[in-house]
Amino acid sequence: MARKFTTPRGTVDILPEEQPYWRQVLRVAEQTALAFGYRRIDTPVFEQADLFVHGTGEATDIVQREMYIFQDRSGEMLALRPEGTPNVCRAYLQHGMASRPQPVKLYYVAPAFRYERPQAGRLRQHTQFGCEAIGSSDPALDAEAIELLWRMYEALGLDDLYVLLNSIGDQSCRPAYVARLRVYYELHLAEVCDDCRRRYDQNPLRLLDCKNGQCQPVIAGAPAITDALCEPCAAHFASVQAYLDAAGVAWQLTPRLVRGLDYYTRTVFEIVPGDAGSQGTIGSGGRYDGLMEVLGGPPTPGIGFATGIERIILNLRKRVVEVGPDPLLRVVVAAVGEGPRVAAVALVSRLRRAGVQAVVGDGTRSLKAQLRQAEGLAPQYVVIVGDEELRRGRLQVRERATWNEERLTEGELLARLSD
């Protein structure tokens, strides 16, 4: 049908029926983050575009072709947040958080925007829950971030998940490795796919992540970055692994795992479902020890992750995980005729002030219709107010599920409701 207005491509409405999932996921996410000592931070939906150009990285797809970027009326270049980490780091610097006890551990729930071609599990606006621990390079924080994410999924009832873990080194060892990788690939360019030839030029690390069948033998023969780590990076990585084991989180060493963002150093990880489709990653993150300097701050290490709420819910639905229903409506008051309507409005007003969720039936409809309406609203009690009830000072109160009917005074009704 010809609708005049619809949601923009790649965006969705979250209808009342879906809200229980959101409430549940956000509740668990926040609880878990708080339990791990993280505190909430909120940052603007839009920021100076350069924050992401420099922070997320000029070479990334996100910056090159996916940002929602615009000029405001003063001519300033702004961008809708494509991911959360640069905002949090900017806030850390802006508010002098280096003078707080380190590390500063922050979490956020925020929409992210990327101009991409939508498909299941990939939207132009999606919601990320993320955590960042800034100001320490302790590998225990890396392990803790991974564990936090893992425990959160666990609490939500998601199983069949896998932690993929890798280290991609730092400035002192990665460049040499990338050079070696290039030398290796130079000899095999004829055997790999077109995308890989492009990656060879633009983003060599990503060569390892190619899913094209013809490239797999070449990947298998490539030097592994985990063999090329410098001593400090190797030691750090070993500690991360040991701490994960200590925390009881199972992980899989995945040398081919690299990440799309420029700022990652050392630890990178993803959590994927066992039956993952192409948009399978539900959460991922890593260490970004060089990011703060890029943003103009002093050298400050950091580790963090983000997970997509929509993808979590997708997986919860796939597994038919139960979530609590909406808080139930407790009373619907049906009334026909002006006198009873006035009394009914006054009654629900008092009920609500007493903390009871209550509504009146639609006064433009018959009593029968109001009762049908009440059925749809599924309250605990249905109350009927008519002239007779007003005369007697007693309400007709029905427990909807049992049809059990009583004549009660308002006080008795309230007592019943407070059981």
Added chain:
RNA sequence: GUGGGCGUAGCCGAGCGGUUAAGGCGCCAGGUUGUGGCCCUGGAGAUCGAGGGUUCGAAUCCCUCCGUCCACCCCA
């Protein structure tokens, strides 16, 4: 950004060149004057995603666009 599938009322879904465009769910109303879940009856709701074209005639064929889904790409 590339390739492919799909697009009929709020939802599911028949029809696939000539029909008043089925049916189900849901919604609304009625089945005597104030009584809900089942049942019965009735009603509202569709410019057949949009715009062009072919044809005497198009939901049905063609083109373009839009949306959605799948794969790639990328990533949460």
